[in-house]
Amino acid sequence: MPHLPLRTGYLTEHFADEAYGGLEGYRAQGGYEAARHAITTLGPAEVIAAVDQAGLLGRGGAAFSAGRKWAFVPRDRPGPTYLVCNADESEPGSFKDRMLMERGPHQVLEGALIAAFATGADTTFVYVRGEYAESARCLARAVEEAEAAGLLGDDVFGTGFRHRVVITRGAGAYICGEETGLLESLEGRKGLPRRKPPFPAERGAFGRPTTVNNVETLCHVPHILARGVDWFRGIGTEQSPGTTLFGVSGHVVRPGLYELPLGTRLDELVFEHAGGVPAGRKVKAVIPGGLSMPVLPAGQLDVAMANEALRERGTALGTGGIVVMDDTTCMVRVGCVATGFFRDESCGQCTQCREGTGWLHQLMLRIERGEGEPRDLDLLLEVAGQIEGQTICAFGEAAAWPVQGLLRHFRGEFEAHVHGGGCSHTASFALPGLATGPDETEAPA
Amino acid sequence: MTSASEMRPQRTDPAGESPAGRRVRIHVDGVAYEALEGLTVLQALDDLGVLGHGVDVPHYCWHPKLETDGSCRMCQIEVDGETGLQVACDTPVREGMDVTTQSERVRRARRGVMELLLVNHPLDCPICDQAGECRLQDYAVAFGSPHARTREPRRELDKRRELGETVLLDQERCILCRRCVRFCREITGTGELGILARGDRSVVDVAPGEPLDNAYSMNVADLCPVGALTTRDFRFKARVWSLTSVPGVCTGCARGCNVTIDVEKDAVQRYVPRRNDEVNDTWICDVGRLSYRRIGATDRLSAVRVRQPDGALGEASFDDAIARAARAIREAVRDKGPGVVAMLASPHATNEDLFVLRRLVDGLGVASAGAFVPQGDRDELLVLPEKAANAVGARALGFGDGAPVLDRVRGGGVDVLLVLGHELAAAIEGDANGLAGLDALILLDTHASALERAATVVFPTLHAAEKHGSLTNHAGRAQRVVPAVGPPAHARADGEVLFALGRALRLPGFAGGFDPDGIARELAAAVPGFAGLDLDALGDAGLALPLAGRESA
Numbered sequence: 001m002p003h004l005p006l007r008t009g010y011l012t013e014h015f016a017d018e019a020y021g022g023l024e025g026y027r028a029q030g031g032y033e034a035a036r037h038a039i040t041t042l043g044p045a046e047v048i049a050a051v052d053q054a055g056l057l058g059r060g061g062a063a064f065s066a067g068r069k070w071a072f073v074p075r076d077r078p079g080p081t082y083l084v085c086n087a088d089e090s091e092p093g094s095f096k097d098r099m100l101m102e103r104g105p106h107q108v109l110e111g112a113l114i115a116a117f118a119t120g121a122d123t124t125f126v127y128v129r130g131e132y133a134e135s136a137r138c139l140a141r142a143v144e145e146a147e148a149a150g151l152l153g154d155d156v157f158g159t160g161f162r163h164r165v166v167i168t169r170g171a172g173a174y175i176c177g178e179e180t181g182l183l184e185s186l187e188g189r190k191g192l193p194r195r196k197p198p199f200p201a202e203r204g205a206f207g208r209p210t211t212v213n214n215v216e217t218l219c220h221v222p223h224i225l226a227r228g229v230d231w232f233r234g235i236g237t238e239q240s241p242g243t244t245l246f247g248v249s250g251h252v253v254r255p256g257l258y259e260l261p262l263g264t265r266l267d268e269l270v271f272e273h274a275g276g277v278p279a280g281r282k283v284k285a286v287i288p289g290g291l292s293m294p295v296l297p298a299g300q301l302d303v304a305m306a307n308e309a310l311r312e313r314g315t316a317l318g319t320g321g322i323v324v325m326d327d328t329t330c331m332v333r334v335g336c337v338a339t340g341f342f343r344d345e346s347c348g349q350c351t352q353c354r355e356g357t358g359w360l361h362q363l364m365l366r367i368e369r370g371e372g373e374p375r376d377l378d379l380l381l382e383v384a385g386q387i388e389g390q391t392i393c394a395f396g397e398a399a400a401w402p403v404q405g406l407l408r409h410f411r412g413e414f415e416a417h418v419h420g421g422g423c424s425h426t427a428s429f430a431l432p433g434l435a436t437g438p439d440e441t442e443a444p445a
Numbered sequence: 446m447t448s449a450s451e452m453r454p455q456r457t458d459p460a461g462e463s464p465a466g467r468r469v470r471i472h473v474d475g476v477a478y479e480a481l482e483g484l485t486v487l488q489a490l491d492d493l494g495v496l497g498h499g500v501d502v503p504h505y506c507w508h509p510k511l512e513t514d515g516s517c518r519m520c521q522i523e524v525d526g527e528t529g530l531q532v533a534c535d536t537p538v539r540e541g542m543d544v545t546t547q548s549e550r551v552r553r554a555r556r557g558v559m560e561l562l563l564v565n566h567p568l569d570c571p572i573c574d575q576a577g578e579c580r581l582q583d584y585a586v587a588f589g590s591p592h593a594r595t596r597e598p599r600r601e602l603d604k605r606r607e608l609g610e611t612v613l614l615d616q617e618r619c620i621l622c623r624r625c626v627r628f629c630r631e632i633t634g635t636g637e638l639g640i641l642a643r644g645d646r647s648v649v650d651v652a653p654g655e656p657l658d659n660a661y662s663m664n665v666a667d668l669c670p671v672g673a674l675t676t677r678d679f680r681f682k683a684r685v686w687s688l689t690s691v692p693g694v695c696t697g698c699a700r701g702c703n704v705t706i707d708v709e710k711d712a713v714q715r716y717v718p719r720r721n722d723e724v725n726d727t728w729i730c731d732v733g734r735l736s737y738r739r740i741g742a743t744d745r746l747s748a749v750r751v752r753q754p755d756g757a758l759g760e761a762s763f764d765d766a767i768a769r770a771a772r773a774i775r776e777a778v779r780d781k782g783p784g785v786v787a788m789l790a791s792p793h794a795t796n797e798d799l800f801v802l803r804r805l806v807d808g809l810g811v812a813s814a815g816a817f818v819p820q821g822d823r824d825e826l827l828v829l830p831e832k833a834a835n836a837v838g839a840r841a842l843g844f845g846d847g848a849p850v851l852d853r854v855r856g857g858g859v860d861v862l863l864v865l866g867h868e869l870a871a872a873i874e875g876d877a878n879g880l881a882g883l884d885a886l887i888l889l890d891t892h893a894s895a896l897e898r899a900a901t902v903v904f905p906t907l908h909a910a911e912k913h914g915s916l917t918n919h920a921g922r923a924q925r926v927v928p929a930v931g932p933p934a935h936a937r938a939d940g941e942v943l944f945a946l947g948r949a950l951r952l953p954g955f956a957g958g959f960d961p962d963g964i965a966r967e968l969a970a971a972v973p974g975f976a977g978l979d980l981d982a983l984g985d986a987g988l989a990l991p992l993a994g995r996e997s998a
Contacts, residue, residue: 173643190640195515195535346644348621349516355561358645362597379594386557389529390518 005099007273009235009243009259010223011216015103021138023145026106032151034222035113039157044075047118047225054224054232055241059096060086060177060214061290061319062394063240063307066115066221072201073119073209082210083121084186084200085112085218087128087135088170088177091290092341093321096245097215099257101128101135104219105142109165111218113151114225116163119211123164127182130170140167174345178393179212181347192347193393216245237263240306244320248274251281251326262317263309267301270324281326285409289318291338292398294405295331315405330425331410332417335364335403337431342399350391356383357399364403367414368431370422377414381407469540473500474547485513486533486544487520502546503555503584505562505670506622507534510726512631517622519584521554522546530554552588559589565600565645566671567617575672577685581620602648608638609657611731612666612674616648619673625649625665632728632826635659649673660824664728667717678735679715683707691929692719692985694916696793696834696909697733700725700827701918703985706737706910706929713737713910713930721986723922730828739908740930744893746905747933758903763935763945770863770902771949773885777861778809787813787859790844791866791939792833793891795914796923796975797964798939799835799842802865805943806843808952813859815847816840817868829919833868834909838917841974841992847872855879863887865906865939867894887946889939905936912938913961915980917990923978924987940964 005012019025026032038047052067073081085108089097101108112124128136143165146152154162173191175181180194183205204210220242224232233241240262246269249255253275260269266288270276277283283298288305294315296303303309307317325334339361348354363380366372380403388400407414417423468479473490480489490496491509505517513534520533525543530551533544545551562581570576602616626638626649637657641650651657657665666674685707693706695716702725704716716737718729751761751769761769777785788806790799806814816839819832851872853859862883867890873879880886880899888900891908909916911932915923940959947955962980969978974992982988 175643190643195513343644348640348642348644348647351516351518351558351561351620354621354645354647355564359561359564359595359597366597383561386561390521390554390557392515 003256004103005245005259006254006256007258007260009261010227011100011107011219011243011245012103012257012259015099021103021105021142023106023142023149023151026104026110030226031106031222032110032113034225035110035117035151036157038114038225039117039159039161042225044118044120047114050229051118051221051224054229055239056217056220056224056232057240057242057307058214059216059220059244059319061091061292063317066213066217069201069213070115070119070211072199073121073211074202075120077209080123080208081119081121082205082208083112083116083119083124084179084182084205084210084212085124085126085215086177086179086182086212087126087132087139087215088182089129089132089215089319090174090177091292091319091321093247093249093287093290093323094319095247095249096257096320098132098135099245100215100219101132102138105138106146107219107222108139108215109142109146109152111221112165112213113156113163114221115211115213115218117161119209121211122162123166125186125205126165126167127176127186128167128169129177130172132169136167136169139165143167173347174341175347175393175395178395180393182212183210190347192349193395195392236261237304237306237308239308240317244305244317246305247319247321248324249322250324251277251283251329252324253278260305263304263306265301266296266303266305266322269305269322270301274322274324277324277326281328283324284327284329285325285331285334287321287323287325287402288315290321291323291341292401293318294401295334295409296405297409300409314408315401328425328427328429330368330423330428331406331413332364332368332423333425333428333431335406335414336361336368338402338406339364339399342395342402346395346399350396352387353391353396353399356387359383360387360399360403367417368423370417370420372414372418374415374418376418377407377411380414469538469542471538471540471542471544473544480538482538484538486522486531486536486538486542488534489538490533500546501587502533503580503588504534505580505620506624508624508668508727509720510632510728511624511627511668514623514627517558517620519555519558521551521558523548523551555584555588556590559585560594562620563589563593564595564597565617566620567599569618573618573672574675574680574685575618575669579672580670600645606650607656608651608674609662611662611677612657613677613680614649615673615675616650618671619649620671621647621649622670623649624668624670625674628661628665628668629657629659632664633659633661638665660730660732660828661728661826663731663734664718667727676715683709683714688714691910691927692925693910693929694834694918694924694926695729695733695736696916697730697736697832698821698827699829699831699833699836699919700733701834701916701922701924701987702729702733702827703924703987704729704734708929711931713740719985723920723986723989724918724924725827728827730824730826732828737910739892740910742892745908745933745936746890746893746903747935748903748905749935750897750900750903752901758897758900761902763904763937766902766904767942767945767949770885770887770946773861773887773901774809774863774946775950777884781860783810784812785858785860786811786863787850787853787861788863789847789850789865789869790814790816790839790842791868791889792816792818792831792836792839793909794835794839794865794939795909795912795926795961796835796838796842796917796968796978797914797961798865798943799839799844800964800968800972801940801943801947801959802844803842804954805863805947805950805952808947808954809950813850813853814844815850816844817847817851817872819868819871831919834918835916837919837921837992838915838923841917841990842972854883857882860884861887863889864896865889867892867896870894870896889942891936904942905933906942907932907936907938911936913980914938914940915965915978915983917992918987921974921990921992922987923975923983923990925980925983925985
């Protein structure tokens with residue numbers, strides 16, 4: 001069981017109560033009343049309208065309007081429609097969905113139930129990251145309880161609405177968090193993202209119209225229906241309403257999860273909530289939204305954690321995973337870690353991503369070893385530019401943006417590595433595997 | 446830039462095909478086209494016959510006969526109104542679309558893809574079989590940068606992986622376009638190949654104990670745009686730039702798959718399937734592909750031979766052999782009438798050869814004529830049970846089942862039998878004793894067989910890859926053959942031998958020499974099923990003849 005949130009809001013306020021993880025405890029806090037209201041009194045269109053008016057943005061990284069996404073699902077097709085709950089939380093720096101599943105599994109199910117009702121889905125597939133064994137267990141227990149209570153099944157709330165929830169587990173690939181990679185994996189194939197169109201709303205899981213929503217996105221839904229659109233819009237910013245779960249990790253005194261309104265300032269999060277960096281150190285850089293989002297330097301933390309503001313700083317909210325780095329940190333090593341991760345996780349379909357991520361990683365390692373040349377800095381940017389925007393899925397951007405962010409703000413440090421014969425950050429985190437050479441990855445013989 | 450095997454033949458009749466679907470107007474590099482709605486840009490260009498013929502959109506993973514994959518990202522184009530570049534293979538055409546394939550932005554993107562593909566590709570062109578017909582090589586010249594910016598070590602993988610009996614894989618050269626994988630999934634449905642691992646560790650491979658062994662396995666080597674997949678048959682055999690390519694037709698079965706016959710030193714080095722959407726798409730079965738080996742086989746007949754007084758076959762001049770054959774026929778007809786003469790056509794001979802035979806049969810008044818068509822397996826894709834390229838043509842010229850002819854021979858009613866080909870050998874199960882009652886067996890054949898033991902006169906003849914003419918496939922499509930290689934020493938076309946024989950017999954219609962072009966025109970005029978036949982007009986794609994009842998019963 002992970003540590004409790006260090007700051008709670010409507011999503012997490014009962015997480016300290018162990019009973020809240022069970023059906024009885026959840027219902028004691030008004031659980032499933034929003035779903036009952038939606039399914040017994042509202043129609044799907046009204047539910048979609050409420051979520052759309054509330055301005056709920058997806059919390060899985062793309063920040064797409066949940067209401068609009070639900071409205072894309074065609075209602076006139078014979079045959080089943082599906083909801084997929086993306087619980088393949090894999091973005092380095094992100095650990096919020098795990099908390100939501102383990103401490104409030106019924107909140108996830110209630111959100112899914114409402115979304116399923118709104119989109120006409122008769123089945124929800126919850127695709128849980130393979131490493132999240134406990135999350136899957138908690139959800140499975142909650143599904144059993146809900147089925148026994150008639151909250152799932154052939155006659156939900158006596159309305160004749162049918163719904164079942166199927167828990168499936170991934171096998172450890174970041175790319176299966178990409179919604180169409182997830183769908184491929186869900187169907188039993190290798191997680192290779194699909195070409196779009198058709199989008200999942202047209203042809204998703206098993207060829208059927210499908211909505212894919214992140215765990216946290218679904219968790220907001222019961223609260224919107226229970227407390228109303230105006231209440232929800234009163235939290236956060238105009239364009240980014242509601243709270244979110246910020247995961248703060250790295251060189252901070254109080255790493256953990258913080259549920260705070262969108263638009264909370266990054267410096268407030270880092271210094272006030274997370275307690276800043278350990279004494280005697282200074283903040284050097286912060287990744288605001290998971291490893292794939294461009295880094296911000298210490299001087300640019302006076303920014304609201306909402307996409308409209310972060311965009312102006314050349315970065316984005318992503319999954320809200322904040323990684324804080326203090327002044328011991330070698331930014332080239334950060335680049336090695338980031339490029340190494342994306343090299344390992346590239347599915348290998350598209351030429352640019354498959355070959356480019358490996359090249360970026362090798363260049364980073366070369367620079368860190370002190371074997372870089374001045375031209376390698378521009379080469380990094382050019383290779384990143386050759387990947388960005390040119391691939392089937394957004395992984396290409398995820399691989400390119402960290403490199404671009406590092407060179408945008410820390411080019412001097414890269415130059416120092418090149419001209420000074422390598423790394424002088426003796427106190428920086430160690431880079432395992434650097435000694436093994438530039439190409440530590442071997443294909444199976 | 447499109448490789449020969451998938452190049453669409455130029456339409457002889459541009460207005461010919463007009464599919465029922467709606468057409469939209471598009472502009473590509475300023476030229477207006479009407480494209481079928483629902484197609485992607487690349488499919489539309491291919492459908493219009495301009496892809497590789499005026500519009501160059503480089504591509505690796507896209508193939509006209511496979512599902513769109515969209516992974517190589519080489520076919521990027523600029524579409525007016527779109528901010529980012531689009532991949533032509535996965536962008537549908539729409540009314541008013543304006544496409545640019547040659548802008549600086551497009552060139553930069555292609556250069557980028559080329560550079561990334563070469564990050565891990567070995568620079569072993571000098572020892573690579575694909576050199577000269579390699580898309581990576583061609584596109585590197587056309588779209589790549591002359592300067593390498595990588596200093597990193599390349600992937601080290603298996604250089605010689607046996608995927609099965611027929612195909613070898615060099616994993617280092619593979620650019621992971623997955624054409625081979627998709628072929629085995631989409632076309633043969635056998636699914637032997639897959640991509641193992643992910644990212645830049647990805648490799649094409651087979652599962653242990655599950656080799657690539659489908660009946661079309663070698664097509665993956667044609668599909669491979671680089672030198673990763675090679676056939677055991679052609680590997681290290683020739684440099685492709687020293688090959689002369691001649692369009693031909695596979696004679697392995699009644700499908701008549703179109704091939705390119707690649708020749709070096711007057712010997713056929715390989716068959717490569719040649720695209721014909723009406724016949725074989727871009728595929729050929731392995732058996733058909735390797736049937737080229739029969740052309741230069743050691744058992745080819747090359748000498749004109751005549752039965753000597755001592756009972757042995759001895760070499761003779763063509764004229765003497767014709768005289769001997771003519772005498773045998775003439776004396777038999779004189780003594781007992783044409784009823785004692787029988788003739789067997791070969792379903793391997795051309796329409797023109799067979800029309801000359803028909804003329805001979807009719808001129809002599811021979812009543813007993815037919816053809817044996819070898820039978821075998823069929824499959825769902827291309828392979829047909831009739832194992833000859835012109836069984837339909839033979840039937841259309843009146844050469845029905847050969848069995849009644851053989852019955853008549855066995856019953857002693859035939860004194861002189863003229864036989865084209867050696868299908869009879871199979872019919873008599875190699876037992877030439879059944880032919881002992883003949884006064885004369887006149888044999889025109891390409892390869893050695895048991896028939897020679899009973900033959901009185903043997904004329905070596907030409908393989909379809911050695912002569913001019915046409916073959917009629919199972920669907921009644923006449924397809925042209927032209928000489929790709931020179932024949933064995935004294936071999937001649939069946940038609941030429943028969944023509945000389947007809948002339949020696951002073952039959953009408955045998956004046957002058959055997960001219961396949963002229964014979965084809967005469968055939969077209971004389972036999973309604975062949976109306977329109979004209980060798981020059983057949984082109985590379987062939988022509989559907991108005992034949993009826995083409996398939997065998």
